[in-house]
Amino acid sequence: MPKNAIAPQSHWEAFASRRRDPASKREAVLQTAACLFLEKSYRRTSLDDVARRLNITKPALYHYFRNKEDILLGxxxxxxxxxxxxxxxxxxxxxxxxxxxxxxxxxxxxxxxxxxxxxxxxxxxxxxxxxxxxxxxxxxxxxxxxxxxxxxxxxxxxxxxxxxxxxxxxxxxxxxxxxxxxxxxxxxxxxxxxxxxxxxxxxxxxxxxxxxxxxxxxxxxxxxxxxxxxx
Amino acid sequence: MPKNAIAPQSHWEAFASRRRDPASKREAVLQTAACLFLEKSYRRTSLDDVARRLNITKPALYHYFRNKEDILLGxxxxxxxxxxxxxxxxxxxxxxxxxxxxxxxxxxxxxxxxxxxxxxxxxxxxxxxxxxxxxxxxxxxxxxxxxxxxxxxxxxxxxxxxxxxxxxxxxxxxxxxxxxxxxxxxxxxxxxxxxxxxxxxxxxxxxxxxxxxxxxxxxxxxxxxxxxxxx
Amino acid sequence: MPKNAIAPQSHWEAFASRRRDPASKREAVLQTAACLFLEKSYRRTSLDDVARRLNITKPALYHYFRNKEDILLGxxxxxxxxxxxxxxxxxxxxxxxxxxxxxxxxxxxxxxxxxxxxxxxxxxxxxxxxxxxxxxxxxxxxxxxxxxxxxxxxxxxxxxxxxxxxxxxxxxxxxxxxxxxxxxxxxxxxxxxxxxxxxxxxxxxxxxxxxxxxxxxxxxxxxxxxxxxxx
Amino acid sequence: MPKNAIAPQSHWEAFASRRRDPASKREAVLQTAACLFLEKSYRRTSLDDVARRLNITKPALYHYFRNKEDILLGxxxxxxxxxxxxxxxxxxxxxxxxxxxxxxxxxxxxxxxxxxxxxxxxxxxxxxxxxxxxxxxxxxxxxxxxxxxxxxxxxxxxxxxxxxxxxxxxxxxxxxxxxxxxxxxxxxxxxxxxxxxxxxxxxxxxxxxxxxxxxxxxxxxxxxxxxxxxx
DNA sequence: CATGAATGAGAGTTCATTCAT
DNA sequence: TATGAATGAACTCTCATTCAT
CATH class of the missing domain: 1.10.357.10 (Tetracycline Repressor, domain 2)
Structure with missing residues (x-):
C-alpha cells in the first residue's frame, strides 16, 4: 500500500525514465489524478491536467489506463x-x-x-x-x-x-x-x-x-x- | 448509501400560460434545476435538460437567469x-x-x-x-x-x-x-x-x-x- | 425525391438563411456528404469537411443529425x-x-x-x-x-x-x-x-x-x- | 450480399523462430494484413491489430515495411x-x-x-x-x-x-x-x-x-x- | 534485432452562449 | 417576448510513427 500523498506533491519523477516499474507509474497517475479530482472534481479535471502535472503527454496515460473512467475507478x-x-x-x-x-x-x-x-x-x-x-x-x-x-x-x-x-x-x-x-x-x-x-x-x-x-x-x-x- | 430519487414533480405548469408572474417562473426554473442537479450533478445537467423538463426552449432560460451558474447560485x-x-x-x-x-x-x-x-x-x-x-x-x-x-x-x-x-x-x-x-x-x-x-x-x-x-x-x-x- | 447531384455541386445555398426549410437543409447535408463519401470514403471524410463545403460549422450539423453515422445512414x-x-x-x-x-x-x-x-x-x-x-x-x-x-x-x-x-x-x-x-x-x-x-x-x-x-x-x-x- | 468471413488462419508461426528467412516473414505479415483489411477495412485495421495477430510487436512491422501503406501496397x-x-x-x-x-x-x-x-x-x-x-x-x-x-x-x-x-x-x-x-x-x-x-x-x-x-x-x-x- | 514507451496530430461530440427572426 | 439556429471552445480518445533501451 502506498504513501498517501495528500498535498499536491508531484509524482512526475516516476516518469523520469522510460524504463521504470510500470506499477509505480500507474500509481503515480492515480495519486496525481486523485489530487486533481479532489481539487477540481472529476469532470473539471481534464486528462491534459493530469498529464501536465506528470510531465507527460495525454496519450501516454492510455498506456496505463483504458480511459478516463478507468483512472477514476482505480x-x-x-x-x-x-x-x-x-x-x-x-x-x-x-x-x-x-x-x-x-x-x-x-x-x-x-x-x-x-x-x-x-x-x-x-x-x-x-x-x-x-x-x-x-x-x-x-x-x-x-x-x-x-x-x-x-x-x-x-x-x-x-x-x-x-x-x-x-x-x-x-x-x-x-x-x-x-x-x-x-x-x-x-x-x-x-x-x-x-x-x-x-x-x-x-x-x-x-x-x-x-x-x-x-x-x-x-x-x-x-x-x-x-x-x-x-x- | 444509495442513489436517491428526487421527487419527479413537474414544474412546467408555471410556464403553461403566458400571463404568469415572472417570480413564479423563476421559482419553477430553480425547482426543476435543483431536481436535475441532484439527480445528475450540475455538470451533467445541460440547460437543454432543464428547458426540456419545463417545456420551454433554452434561450428562454436566459430571460430569467444570466447564465447557468446564476441558476446554480439561485x-x-x-x-x-x-x-x-x-x-x-x-x-x-x-x-x-x-x-x-x-x-x-x-x-x-x-x-x-x-x-x-x-x-x-x-x-x-x-x-x-x-x-x-x-x-x-x-x-x-x-x-x-x-x-x-x-x-x-x-x-x-x-x-x-x-x-x-x-x-x-x-x-x-x-x-x-x-x-x-x-x-x-x-x-x-x-x-x-x-x-x-x-x-x-x-x-x-x-x-x-x-x-x-x-x-x-x-x-x-x-x-x-x-x-x-x-x- | 431530390435532384441527383452527381457532380460535386455546392449545396450551401440551403444554409444561406437561418429561416429556411429544415428539410432542405437536411437534404443539402446528405447530398454534400454523399459526394464526399464517394470521393474520399466515409472514414476519410471529416465532419469538418462536410461543414466546410456547406459553409457552416461542424456543430451545426448536429442540429440535423444525431452523429456522423446518422448522416451515413441517411x-x-x-x-x-x-x-x-x-x-x-x-x-x-x-x-x-x-x-x-x-x-x-x-x-x-x-x-x-x-x-x-x-x-x-x-x-x-x-x-x-x-x-x-x-x-x-x-x-x-x-x-x-x-x-x-x-x-x-x-x-x-x-x-x-x-x-x-x-x-x-x-x-x-x-x-x-x-x-x-x-x-x-x-x-x-x-x-x-x-x-x-x-x-x-x-x-x-x-x-x-x-x-x-x-x-x-x-x-x-x-x-x-x-x-x-x-x- | 452478406459479410464474408475470411479464413481465420494464423500466420504467426512464421515468427515463432528467430531464424527464418525474412521473405516468409514479410509474406506472413501480408497474409495477416490482407485478412484484416478484408474483415475490417484498411482504415479500421490498426497496426496493433496486425501485430497482435502475428504475436509480435508493432515496431517489428517497421523492419519489414516502411509504413502502413507499404503493407497495403504489398x-x-x-x-x-x-x-x-x-x-x-x-x-x-x-x-x-x-x-x-x-x-x-x-x-x-x-x-x-x-x-x-x-x-x-x-x-x-x-x-x-x-x-x-x-x-x-x-x-x-x-x-x-x-x-x-x-x-x-x-x-x-x-x-x-x-x-x-x-x-x-x-x-x-x-x-x-x-x-x-x-x-x-x-x-x-x-x-x-x-x-x-x-x-x-x-x-x-x-x-x-x-x-x-x-x-x-x-x-x-x-x-x-x-x-x-x-x- | 526487437521492444515498451511516448508523441503529435486529428477526429467526433457536447454544450453554454449568442444571433436573427 | 420568445425561438430555432448557429458557434467556439473544450474534451475524450485513437493511431501511425519514432525514441531509447
Whole structure:
C-alpha cells in the first residue's frame, strides 16, 4: 500500500525514465489524478491536467489506463481497499460491540484523511459507468452492513444502549464521511487527533451509562499502539 | 448509501400560460434545476435538460437567469435561506445550550431533506465562480459558527459536557449534512422521523450524565409543535 | 425525391438563411456528404469537411443529425428508397420473367449512377453500427430476393433458359453494382446509355434461343417510354 | 450480399523462430494484413491489430515495411501478380476470342476468391498515396484493356456477336469483381464452381447463335485441367 | 534485432452562449 | 417576448510513427 500523498506533491519523477516499474507509474497517475479530482472534481479535471502535472503527454496515460473512467475507478478501488484493510483488522480484534464501533470509527476516520479514501466518499458516483457503479456500491453497502452489525452486536452484548442500528449507523457514517469534505492536510488537526476525538465523541452517545469507563481503556490502547491505517 | 430519487414533480405548469408572474417562473426554473442537479450533478445537467423538463426552449432560460451558474447560485441561495430561517427561530427560542443544539439538529435535518437544502451541501462548490463561492462559503461559515456557539453556550451553562466545540460541531454537522446524500423522498423514513432520531442520538453524546432527563422535555416539545421547515 | 447531384455541386445555398426549410437543409447535408463519401470514403471524410463545403460549422450539423453515422445512414436510406421505387414500378409492370429482369436491370443501372444509389453499394458497410447494418442488409437481401424471383419466374414461364437463379442473380447484380465504381458523371456515357446497353447485354445470356425476338420489343418499348428513374 | 468471413488462419508461426528467412516473414505479415483489411477495412485495421495477430510487436512491422501503406501496397501487388499470371497463361493459350474471354473469366473468378485477389478490387484505393495509386491503376487498366482486346478479337474472328467492347467488358468485369464482395471461403460454393458457372453464364450472352456448341469444349477442357490459381 | 514507451496530430461530440427572426 | 439556429471552445480518445533501451 502506498504513501498517501495528500498535498499536491508531484509524482512526475516516476516518469523520469522510460524504463521504470510500470506499477509505480500507474500509481503515480492515480495519486496525481486523485489530487486533481479532489481539487477540481472529476469532470473539471481534464486528462491534459493530469498529464501536465506528470510531465507527460495525454496519450501516454492510455498506456496505463483504458480511459478516463478507468483512472477514476482505480482511485475508488484503492480507497475501498484501504477501508477494507481497516475493517479486517477490526474483525480480528474481538472486543465488545462498542469496542468494535470505536475501532471502526478510529480506522475509518483515518482513511478519510487519505486522498484515496477521500475519493471514495467525495467524488460523484454519477461519473462511474453502471458496472463500476455497481462495484463501488457493493463496497459501500458492505461497509454499512459491517457498522450496523457492530452496533447490533453492542446492543446485544450490552455495551451499547438500545437504539435504531440503521439510523445510528447513518449518523456515525455521516459524521465520518464528512471528514473528507473539510479535512485539510495542511490544517491544524492531524488525522490521529481527528480520529481519536471522533472515536470518543461518537461513542459517548452510544454507551450505556454504567459502561463509560470501559471505553477509556480502548482509547488509551489505540493511542499507544501504532494502529496507523495509512500503512 | 444509495442513489436517491428526487421527487419527479413537474414544474412546467408555471410556464403553461403566458400571463404568469415572472417570480413564479423563476421559482419553477430553480425547482426543476435543483431536481436535475441532484439527480445528475450540475455538470451533467445541460440547460437543454432543464428547458426540456419545463417545456420551454433554452434561450428562454436566459430571460430569467444570466447564465447557468446564476441558476446554480439561485439554488444555493434558496437553500441557505431555508437554513437561516431555522437558525433565526432557534436564536429566539432561548433555552439552554443543549436545547439550542438539539433544536438546531432538528431544524437542520429537516432542511437536508428538502431539495434546495440538499443542494447547499451536496452540490460541488467548484462549479461556482469565485465570487459566488465566497458568498456561499460565508453562509456556511456562519452556520458553523452558530453551531459552535450553541455548543460553547451549553458547556458554559453546564448542559453540555466539556468537549472541543470545533470537532464536535464537525461531527454533528457531518452527520446532518450526510443526510442529503442518502435521504430518499420515497423511502421509508420521513423527514420528521429522521430529524427526531438524529436530535436524540446526537445530543446523547453531549449531555452531562446528570442532565439527561432534561433533554426529553425538549424533544417532547418539538414533537408537539409544528416546527416544520420544508417550504 | 431530390435532384441527383452527381457532380460535386455546392449545396450551401440551403444554409444561406437561418429561416429556411429544415428539410432542405437536411437534404443539402446528405447530398454534400454523399459526394464526399464517394470521393474520399466515409472514414476519410471529416465532419469538418462536410461543414466546410456547406459553409457552416461542424456543430451545426448536429442540429440535423444525431452523429456522423446518422448522416451515413441517411445516405443509405435515400439510396435504398430510390432502388425500391424502381422495384415497385417493375412489380406493377406485369410482363414475362425476362421482361421483369430486363426492367430491373434498366432501373437498377440508372440508380447506380445517382450519388445516393452509389452510396448503397460502394460505401463500406463496416462503418455502420450493428443496428443500421441490419437495416441495410435487410434491404439488400430484399433486392437480391426480388431479382432471383424474377429469374425463377422467367425460367418457369419459359422466357429464360434454365439456369441457377442464385449464381445468375449474383452475376447480374455484380455487373450492375460495379457501375457505381467506374461511372463518372462527367464521362462520355450517359446513365441512359449504360442502362440500355446493360439491359441488352445481360439479358442476352438469359434468353432461350427461340425467344430472342421477343426481347427486342421490350427494349424498344423502354427506349421509347420515359422510364427514367432519376427522380 | 452478406459479410464474408475470411479464413481465420494464423500466420504467426512464421515468427515463432528467430531464424527464418525474412521473405516468409514479410509474406506472413501480408497474409495477416490482407485478412484484416478484408474483415475490417484498411482504415479500421490498426497496426496493433496486425501485430497482435502475428504475436509480435508493432515496431517489428517497421523492419519489414516502411509504413502502413507499404503493407497495403504489398497486398495490392501480390493480388495483381496473381491476376497477371492468369492473363499470361491465357495469352499463350491461343484460341478464339470467345475462348480467351471464357478463360479470362474462369481465371479471374478464381483469383477473386483468394484474399490477395480480393484486396485488389475490394479495398479502397483512396487509402493509397498518389504514386501507389498510379501504379495500381496502371495494373487495372492493363487488365481492362486485355479483356477488351479479347472481346474485340472475338468480334473480329466471328466467335463473339457484335457489341460495344467497352461496355461489355465493364459488365463482365463488374460481375467478376463483385465476387470478392460476396464470396465466403466457408460458404457452399467452391471457387471452381463459381468460376465455371460464371464462365458459362457470362459467355452465353456473347456468342453468336451458331457457335454455342463450341464453348462447351472450352469448359470441358478447363474442368479437366487443374487450372487452379489459388496460391 | 526487437521492444515498451511516448508523441503529435486529428477526429467526433457536447454544450453554454449568442444571433436573427 | 420568445425561438430555432448557429458557434467556439473544450474534451475524450485513437493511431501511425519514432525514441531509447
Amino acid at each position: 482511485c475508488y478501488r484503492w480507497g475501498t481497499t484501504l477501508i477494507e484493510e481497516g475493517l479486517n483488522r477490526i474483525a480480528a480484534d474481538c472486543g465488545s460491540g462498542l469496542a468494535k464501533v470505536e475501532a471502526f470509527i478510529y480506522s475509518y476516520a483515518n482513511v478519510m484523511t487519505v486522498n484515496f479514501g477521500r475519493c471514495v466518499m467525495r467524488l460523484d458516483e454519477g461519473d462511474l459507468s453502471s458496472e463500476a457503479l455497481a462495484e463501488v456500491r457493493r463496497y459501500k453497502r458492505k461497509i454499512d452492513r459491517r457498522l450496523r452489525s457492530f452496533i447490533q452486536e453492542g446492543i446485544e452484548d450490552g455495551s451499547i444502549a438500545p437504539c435504531d442500528p440503521k439510523l445510528t449507523a447513518f449518523a456515525i457514517a455521516g459524521a465520518l464521511n464528512w471528514i473528507c469534505m473539510w479535512y485539510e492536510p495542511e490544517g491544524p488537526l492531524t488525522p490521529g487527533e481527528i480520529a481519536a476525538q471522533f472515536a470518543r465523541t461518537l461513542t459517548r452517545g452510544l454507551m450505556r451509562p454504567a459502561r463509560r469507563a470501559a471505553s477509556r481503556r480502548v482509547l488509551a490502547m489505540r493511542a499507544a499502539g501504532g494502529n496507523n491505517i495509512s500503512s | 439554488c444555493y441561495r434558496w437553500g441557505t435561506t431555508l437554513i437561516e430561517e431555522g437558525l433565526n427561530r432557534i436564536a429566539a427560542d432561548c433555552g439552554s445550550g443543549l436545547a439550542k443544539v438539539e433544536a438546531f439538529i432538528y431544524s437542520y435535518a429537516n432542511v437536508m431533506t428538502v431539495n434546495f437544502g440538499r443542494c447547499v451541501m451536496r452540490l460541488d462548490e467548484g462549479d461556482l465562480s469565485s465570487e459566488a463561492l465566497a458568498e456561499v462559503r460565508r453562509y456556511k461559515r456562519k452556520i458553523d459558527r452558530r453551531l459552535r456557539s450553541f455548543i460553547q453556550e451549553g458547556i458554559e451553562d453546564g448542559s453540555i459536557a466539556p468537549c472541543d466545540p470545533k470537532l464536535t460541531a464537525f461531527a454533528i454537522a457531518g452527520a446532518l449534512n450526510w443526510i442529503c446524500m442518502w435521504y430518499e423522498p420515497e423511502g421509508p423514513l420521513t423527514p420528521g422521523e429522521i430529524a427526531a432520531q438524529f436530535a436524540r442520538t446526537l445530543t446523547r453524546g453531549l449531555m452531562r450524565p446528570a442532565r439527561r432527563a432534561a433533554s426529553r422535555r425538549v424533544l417532547a416539545m418539538r414533537a408537539a409543535g409544528g416546527n416544520n421547515i420544508s417550504s | 445516405c443509405y436510406r435515400w439510396g435504398t428508397t430510390l432502388i425500391e421505387e424502381g422495384l415497385n414500378r417493375i412489380a406493377a409492370d406485369c410482363g414475362s420473367g425476362l421482361a421483369k429482369v430486363e426492367a430491373f436491370i434498366y432501373s437498377y443501372a440508372n440508380v447506380m449512377t445517382v450519388n445516393f444509389g452509389r452510396c448503397v453499394m460502394r460505401l463500406d458497410e463496416g462503418d455502420l453500427s450493428s443496428e443500421a447494418l441490419a437495416e441495410v442488409r435487410r434491404y439488400k437481401r430484399k433486392i437480391d430476393r426480388r431479382l432471383r424471383s424474377f429469374i425463377q419466374e422467367g425460367i418457369e414461364d419459359g422466357s429464360i433458359a434454365p439456369c441457377d437463379p442464385k449464381l445468375t442473380a449474383f452475376a447480374i447484380a455484380g455487373a450492375l453494382n460495379w457501375i457505381c465504381m467506374w461511372y463518372e458523371p462527367e464521362g462520355p456515357l450517359t446513365p441512359g446509355e449504360i442502362a440500355a446497353q446493360f439491359a441488352r447485354t445481360l439479358t442476352r445470356g438469359l434468353m432461350r434461343p427461340a425467344r430472342r425476338a421477343a426481347s427486342r420489343r421490350v427494349l424498344a418499348m423502354r427506349a421509347a417510354g420515359g422510364n427514367n428513374i432519376s427522380s | 497486398c495490392y501487388r501480390w493480388g495483381t501478380t496473381l491476376i497477371e499470371e492468369g492473363l499470361n497463361r491465357i495469352a499463350a493459350d491461343c484460341g478464339s476470342g470467345l475462348a480467351k474471354v471464357e478463360a479470362f473469366i474462369y481465371s479471374y473468378a478464381n483469383v477473386m476468391t483468394v484474399n490477395f485477389g480480393r484486396c485488389v478490387m475490394r479495398l479502397d484505393e483512396g487509402d493509397l498515396s498518389s504514386e501507389a495509386l498510379a501504379e495500381v491503376r496502371r495494373y487495372k487498366r492493363k487488365i481492362d484493356r486485355r479483356l477488351r482486346s479479347f472481346i474485340q478479337e472475338g468480334i473480329e474472328d466471328g466467335s463473339i456477336a457484335p457489341c460495344d467492347p467497352k461496355l461489355t467488358a465493364f459488365a463482365i468485369a463488374g460481375a467478376l469483381n463483385w465476387i470478392c464482395m460476396w464470396y465466403e471461403p466457408e460458404g457452399p460454393l467452391t471457387p471452381g464452381e463459381i468460376a465455371a458457372q460464371f464462365a458459362r453464364t457470362l459467355t452465353r450472352g456473347l456468342m453468336r447463335p451458331a457457335r454455342r456448341a463450341a464453348s462447351r469444349r472450352v469448359l470441358a477442357m478447363r474442368a479437366a485441367g487443374g487450372n487452379n490459381i489459388s496460391s
